[in-house]
Amino acid sequence: MRHILSYSFYEQSTLSLARNLLGKQLVHESNEGHTIGRIVETEAYLGVMDQAAHSFNGRRTKRTEIMFGPPGVIYTYVMHTHCLFNIVTNKIDVPEAVLIRAIEPIEGESLMVKRRGPARRGVTLTNGPGKLTKAMGITLDDYGHYATESPTYIIDGPEPSNISIGKRVGIDNSGEARDYPYRFWITGNKYVSRSR
DNA sequence: AATATGATGTAA
């Protein structure tokens, strides 16, 4: 219980890690208090081969260079004014990552409501990649930190009963990659984000 | 220095 996943957990292939992250719990500590959310939806981004990935074709910029670094490091970036949370995977020089798309609140739900605003109780509190970062208090400040230590880390959790697999969301401009089945979610979980 | 563009959220 509350066992922090070790560095070696992140050294597996990106597709299996995306699958194995389901059911694990994301923890964030801040001076406002701590929040915990169960990961219920993820997407894999396979670097060089994947047109939808920021690192497609080896593209390396100040933002994406972190994907080329060691696994287990947090990659946050801003999209349409929302912060999105990823974890670098595989090994050094393989620029792949897993996007966390949805969580189910486990602890600190009142703090999540406070951060999201009073009108956001219920599933809409954390059922999307931009929503969960706001609820958890995750920002660009987390960029480059290891997910194996405070203030933002991932702990073990109960195995999910059933897993579903499908196409990723919001990448219609990514050619062939649009239809790759790289999205994973816990079957039937009500916090899974809607498809676009 | 200027502009184009989203791995989205929300309201209508």
Add this chain to the structure above:
DNA sequence: TACATCATATTC
């Protein structure tokens, strides 16, 4: 279905 809104990346 439309649009708000901003950090990055790319272009000028």
